[in-house]
Amino acid sequence: MSKKPPARKHRSAPRGGEVERIALLDRFPVVGIGASAGGLPALQALLESLPSDTGMAFIIVQHLSPDHESLLPALLALRTSMPVLEARDGLALTPDHVYVNPPGIRLTLERDTLHLGKARSLRGKPRIIDELLGSLAESAPGRAIGVILSGTGTDGTRGLRAIRGAGGTTFAQEPASAGFDAMPRSAIDAGGVDHVLPPEGIAAALLRLAHGPRAALAPPAPSSDGSEQDLSRVFQLLRTRTGVDFAHYKPSTIHRRLGQRMRLRRTDRLADYARYLEEYPEECEALGQDLLIHVTSFFRDPETFEALKQHVLPERFRDRSPGQPFRLWVPGCSTGEEVYSLLICLLEYLGEELATTSIQAFGTDLSEPALAQARAAFYPESIAADLSPERLRRFFVRTEGGYRIHKSLRDLCIFARQNVVADPPFSRMDLISCRNVLIYLDPVLQKKVLPVFHYALNPGGYLLLGTSETVGASADLFSLVDRRHKLYRKKSVSYRPHLSFTYQEPVAERHEDAPPPSRRGAPERDPQREADRLVLASYGPPGVIINDALEILHFRGHTGPYLEPLPGAASLNLLKMVREGLALELRAAIREVQRGTSRVRKEQVRVSGGEGERRINLEVNLLQASSSTREHYYLVLFEEAPEPSPSAPPRGTRAQAARGPRAAPRQEAERLREELRTARQHLQTLLQEQETTSEQLRAAHEEAQSSNEELQSTNEELETAKEELQSTNEELTTLNEELQNRNLELSQLNSDLNNLLGSTQIATVMLGDDLRIRRFTPMAHEVLGLTAGDVGRSLRDLHFPLELPDLERAVSQVTGQLLPFEREVRARDGHWYSLRLRPYKTLDNKLDGVVMTLLDIDRLKHSLDEAHQANEYAQALVETMREPFLVLDSHLQVLTANPSFYAAFQVTEARTLGQPIYQLGNGQWNVPPLRLLLEEILPRNTRLHDFVVEHDFELLGHRRMLLNARRISGRELGTQRILLSITDVTGQT
Template sequence: MLLDPDERRGIDPKAQNVAMDQDHFPIVGIGASAGGIEAMQGFFRGVPETLEAAFVVVTHLSRKHKSLLPEVLARFTTFDVEAAADGVPVRPGHVYVMPAGFVMGIAGGRLTLRPLGPEGREAKPIDIFLTALAIDQRERAVGVILSGGDGDGAIGVKAIKEHGGLTLAQTADGDGPETADMPISALRTGFVDFGETAERMGERIAAHGAAQDALAGTAPREFDAALLAEVFAILRSQVGHDFSGYKSSTFVRRMQRRIGVVGAAGPLDYVRLLRADPAEVGALFRDLLIGVTNFFRDAAAFEALASQVVPKLFEGRAETDVVRIWVPACSTGEEVYSLAILLREHMLTLAEPPRVQIFATDIDERSLTVARTGLYPRTYLSAVSPERIAQHFVVEGDSAVVAKAVRDLCTFAPHSVLRDPPFSRLDLVSCRNLLIYLGVEAQQQLMPVLHYALRPRGYLFIGMAENVTRFEDLFETIDKRHRIFQARDAIPSVRLPPMTGPDTPIFAGTSQPHRRNATTHAALRHTVETLMLAEFTPPHAVVTRTGEAVHYSSRIGDHLEVVPGQPTRELAAMARKGLRLDLRTALREAIEGNTQAVRDGIGVVLPDGRLQSISLVVRPLNASGSTEPLFLVVFDEVAAPAEKDRGQALEANERDAALQGLERELGETRERLQGVIEEYETSLEELKSSNEELYSVNEEMQAANEELEASKEETQSLNEELQTVNFELTSKIEAIDQMRDDQSTLFECMNVASVLLTPDLRIRMFTAAAAQIFGLQPSDIGRSLRNFSAPIPLTWLSEEIPTVLTADRPSERTIEGADGARYRVRLMAPSRKSGRTPGIVAIFTNLQEQE
């Protein structure tokens, strides 16, 4: 059953209506440290007021710190600013700020909040939100990394880029970001579309949205074959990789994204940009390599692999043996570590498990860097059981590091599966979700290469949307539902990928499928026998450049024997005593020089005990239709001359005895030489082991360095919070100063005699008119009003103040003064908003002056 795109993204069907309502506008996730107030101010000042977008701000905050960031940001934007709440739908024209004490995500277009754990602070809150935003919004997600003091946000921008969104990071403008660690970490990942100043990011976001809307109406015919061929040629010449084997729909979709990012007028305009700007060629190359991968993707398939294949990989293996696995196109390593976890779990059940080597390769160095680190947000581990997380990961808040025991099984290296020679003698190849990006011709080249890389009866594990229907001669089905196959004992026509230069298309002239050997065995036999009838008649064999036999003649058994242990097709390994060393030397000379090599007078002990002298000839063989160099190995037996009389026979016997002695001595010498070679190989293995130990020590040192970095990040975060508090206090002080200036101006302009008093009649503030009545000076603030000569008695004020405070209502009385004038005195107690000492306002009005 086909899933709706929203269902494939894991959106709750009940929330789909919300997601549909907001699909027409982008959601911008903004990551910054708490001290990056100025960067956020610059960002919102540069956002056009007409931009239809929603903004979500995520900062590093302690649960004990109450943030005033919503109030601060509201001063610099016309958008509605509010603290985020759990379950609130995200709407355009709003800014949502993550509150302290929570970790924020998004699902179905609604924000989600989860309280922090007992540790008190999440190490990577920006990565967590941006990853959730990428999964939920895909191409409508925008990630912005502003000033900050650690590497938070680097994984988040990767997730947004993988899902087709837009990514930006702050760059220097004058003084630059307040703390540049976060933007620099994001830029180093290579997943940032634009490095911009904070003030210009809003314009970039608006331009990208407009370009995407315009590109939605681009006709498919504008991406014709000629245009794509030119783009393939540009990529091939500048980055050295041929993408003509990509599925055209995938290639066009990634190309459309870049057109929208750079704001090109259309496909033709974009091709002109590629010709002129090598940096854009690199950006398109990185976009083409982005793939979505998760831990235990298609969990049922991994369970089937664990039950049906993994135990068989270890059957009959001793502690000194090696289980070899290859994961081509490994991306950021989630699939590699998933396999390593399955293998480690089985190894723990064995008393003496063999060694395991997992070779993980990709052509994207940036993805390999992430894979080697093994650090992922907890959101990436949604398909991993809690038991496996506890056993195979080191959890750090909402981030997790793959355990060292699992990482030790994996080796990551750059490698092109379509250009470089493959690995060999592998027990399992896991090539999941690569074939779906390749066209038919590329698949026809790749599948024989994977078959060549496997041991006889090795296993192939591919993605759920992939199959090997066209390659049933190479693989037989083990589990069709979960895409597990086993290599047949066949010789594919394409044993190795063609070695091409950067300007040569890999897929040129490969329109016909190669399901069987292009040169059938009968044709090969005919070619060989024709040559043998013309020049030779002795026993012979045909080998590849790796020394593996692909054809034997009759009577070859006199010179070959079955080697104990695992079956092999290596000709030199099967050579009889006395012949092996000369055969290896001749093969190496012929293969490296592509010329004929001859060794005469070689003594070989035949199965019946006779000592036979032979001449060994190795020469290149040009078989018609063969796509791989082949070499002919001839064992020319030298016949002994006939004896004519008894004396001659005796003399010949004596010579034979002496010759046999020399041959035995020569054989012993060769055996000792073989022992030296084996000791050398053993020493080489020990050196490899020592190198692996040094690699482990280096990783431990890196882990210690990461712990120190974490401590540094924590200190920086505390410093940023202090900066934020200081900024907020400064803002409050400025506001209070402004209020005080406003009050002073107001009092100076008022012609009403008012005095602000404490309950015990001490002066707190007064107007100019009151100063004339009582003769007050600014220095009199804090003194009691009773200390001044008043024109009226103040006894009523002392008696009435408690009543005014208790009843919470004003009181008024007319009092005759000593000068004969009548004064109306009004007492008021404003509502109290704090626990401080209340203030009483006394207003004195000279009724005679009013008349």
């Protein structure tokens, strides 16, 4: 009893500052960092630039070998004052701490708690970075930050897109600063990165986020201080700039995206950001693109596509006419992965029947950049994580940097920009896939969009929604087919949903077999059908057609005496519209037909109405079930009951008076007995329905209990496994294993060095401070004649087959002045090499010898000599020519001119070489025919002979010249050259 007060105190909720502290703790940012090859220097630079009080928690995942103990926590701890811990299962996150994954272990986050698991790989490539970042996007939306550093492969690309789609901020290391740029470049190309910075720049940006406005941790929400008006102002600017009204989008998404854009622009007030949108219209475009969520992938939720193969495709292709195309529509298709996935699923189902089947696929979205990528049909290499090798081989073409959709598949798709809320929809669809779009719309827009989908579908067509979406208030339009995969089928309703758009089909797109309009503008009618319609309308009994849900689909004849709408919300339920007295009899008749009777008739049923009480006959008929929807329909007919024939007239008024009082009670008793019989039947029906419902509830209750017991058993097993794992981790951490790992690493490093030296084709010799040989490559044996016995010998004792009289002095110069040495040397056999000497430095930057390398440059040396000789020959040939001769470059500048040109046109070499030809002689060579030759004729022809040019020169007078030109180009020249020969033919005929 004495312990109860402390217990109550322990259970009481925290108050005041404690609540605020817990709330702030729950909102601290979580930074997920992924790295692979070459990632250690980037991680060290990043942590070294961060202070210890950022208020953020850092989770680092790196591809590490599971066969060795990781030294990463110890290495990172040397570069930061924050505690660096190796992650453990169940460890709760704390701000200003760094957590590192164990080698080969999958690390995820759930409710700010770390969870370890067995690492999974796809085709031998680990995906631990994607799994961590994906869990951050799901567990900490809006406050998750993703960072991708140096590494090979594409791990992390999908994770960054998930974080950005959840409202987080994403970074990628600048590829130029990365040791291996494949991972950051893949993330950048996929469009999931907000900032591309070097590690130091990423640290500075994280620091700004940590010390920025509170909007960085919690999205802004409208309040009474004017934020609601500012939010309306932002919506108006977006509507004006982008043409999309975001006022009815999901508020949490709007606030999260606004918070992200405000953080990027370093504003903490919504009013300031609204003014920024007015000043910079391009920010409206960027905000609009961020509000349009683009989180998608190939075959997202693979079980859903298997459900399509089981439920939708067999149903839609059963008894399908050969000429009828299969049409599918994906609203909100983003970058097209969903459209192509559905088509791949469809092609795999059809198999050999594909050749005889017509397919039409439509993908629509509001984002033009996303549609441009969908039309390009090019995706990064990271999509291999979502596709099997067979699908990649069959439906994709491998290109540089990624995969491209096969042309035969791309030709089946049409992508267009469309606002599904305001623009006209497509029609006659067999399947509509709108997954994870409705979750971003509020109920107002959902209630407007779902009737549009109902209108666009064929009878019995299917609607596929996301795992968190339902048809909601539009349940009267769709029937549930698969609850787990959110697959719905279109219902046949009695009214067409009100759609706020108008659409007129162009004449060119009308169906070929549609009847042409008559000349008088009115459609032609079949006389026989018109006669049948008039007879049924005049003499047939009135009635209605209903479905299984008793919803009226069609009225036949004048049903006013039997049906009337009730006050309140409009409804077409038959039992809610029948007049007083008909409900019980009508319900009983319909139930009897639903149990298997094809036709039920009720006679002399009393009806109360505005004209008093009267009797009618009811008839319920079962119609044939729809082949597409498997629904049943019923025809309910009403007809006035004939008045009972009057009895034979009495012989006298006294006899009539005597029998009258006795007949009235008998008729009333008969009527009461009939009503009692009907009530008993109705009660019996209700009791049977109640028993059936009770059985179903009892079975569901038993299943729930069984599931609960299984979950409890699984939970106990998980707890036991957790304890065993913790015990095993403690036993494995020993000093002997650490020493063994060190030896293995040294052995591996020595093997790598031996293989590197053995495979290089460069003669390399490593010398110590005393000029003794430590190690050399196999090429040094071929070039210098070194053998294994020369290791340890001094350089002074060896005689190299090279002309190196001062080699020892050059080595001493390198070791003494720490300056590199390079010289071309010649072997005794005439072979040329490039000798390079570099200081040999240890890891602690101490000088410990010299590295000597010899590069084979013999071929290059001979090529240069031949080129010099050819150049001298060409120069001599030009100078000995008697006719004026010019060599021009691609910009028509003079490179070479012979003495004959200087003498003939009285110009100097200083004012000719390097000058455009049109500026020679103070612009006297700016001759239109010459421009025609050089700029129009010669680019289309390699050579031209005897091109006549006449011109009046200021000093030379009128000259008539024949020009011969040739255009040459090649790798040896490096660019284009024009040779121009000039022959003065003035005065010649």
